[in-house]
Amino acid sequence: MAKKVVILGAGYAGLVCALELNKLTTAQEVEIILVNKHEYHQLVTQLHEPAVGAKEEKDVTLSINSILGAKKVKFVKDVVVSIDNEAKEVKLENSKLSYDYLVVALGSETEYFGIPGLKEYSFTLKSVNQANRIREHIENCLKTYSQDKKDSKLTFVVGGAGFTGIELVGELADMLPVLAQKHNVPKDKIKLINVEAAPMILPGFDEELVSVAKKSLEARGVQFIIGTPVVQVEPGIVHLKSGDTIPTETMIWTGGVRGVPVVAEAGFETEPRGRAKVDEYMRAVGHEDVWIIGDSCFVLAPNGRPYPPTAQISTQMGENAAVNIYSTMKHMKKEKFDPVLLGAVASLGRKEAIGSIGNKMKAKGWLAYRVKDASKYRYLAKIGALLKS
Ligand code: NAD
Structure with missing residues (x-):
């Protein structure tokens, strides 16, 4: 009888896992069910573009049904409520699913570190809906400035200077x-402030590239406040540890992520930031029929630091989990998770970026921007969505 594989989440990890497992197996061997709360897959690495109106929602979302096409993966649009790993059952908002093998790829959520008012009075950028909210809010600040001339409407604060x-x-x-011109707002009245707790922006990244990024952004009017954590947010005011306050109507929080609660609630072993501990084959510790991949899990790299929660790592976890589910079904040798690290590139706007490529090469400016673009197209080709982009 066909084994039933339920994959929770159609982000980078879950979608790639479903597509790879589809390739490896026949319909007689396996039934694959992919669950996601939206009917679209989000290109999360591009969300900064719709957040300011540089791209539209349609540019960063792909219909899951059209990616799956005639493949044997069945898509269920629903929200995961809980996992009962003893009964081998997942409760969704509208139904229940039993499984032989489970893949949890539910991503991460924003970490607020218990900072008072932060959750209530800040925007986040983890989904296309949130990007839309930021764009609408910014437009509204600029559009209504002429009515009350509140300078806090023209001050935009981003908390956290990670990628x-x-x-x-x-x-x-x-x-x-561009938006200021559109709404007849004096450009010199606009303030864009990035607050970072660590002593440098992009903590841990190559210092030469960080310096290139800082200079480029400062030349375009960005003000950095570094070595100073955000400690409280009230409506209209951001408080810093230094005692300074920033009057602003727009606080966007990008200070970090943590695992989704459903993983720990299901009894899987997690680390302090809610990400599941997994073995070398990406299975939840102590559970040989559950794979936890992407931002929902925690894996130490050979250098002793956790692999970062990136699309690049997530897609490779998805591939590895698919291979290991197949190997488990066929009683074959499993493959250890050993990702190829291609480097990291951060865009600095629409035509500029900085990045490390492979282990040694550094790239900046337009070249680095093209590298980031190329990685997007490589990913679209992998999921068979290139023609839609
Ligand atoms: P992050 O954890 O990497 O960065 C958060 C930043 O917020 C840190 O620099 C931290 O010091 C700062 N911070 C924390 N508390 C603060 C406070 N109270 N006040 C001010 N600053 C505070 O989070 P992220 O940027 O969302 O990235 C998450 C992961 O996704 C990372 O691994 C990152 O590399 C990856 N990512 C990669 C790309 C890319 O490759 N282009 C893009 C986006 C994210």
């Missing part, structure tokens, strides 16, 4: 002057 924060700041630096 997400810097990519968003770069996009805002390009687009705010």
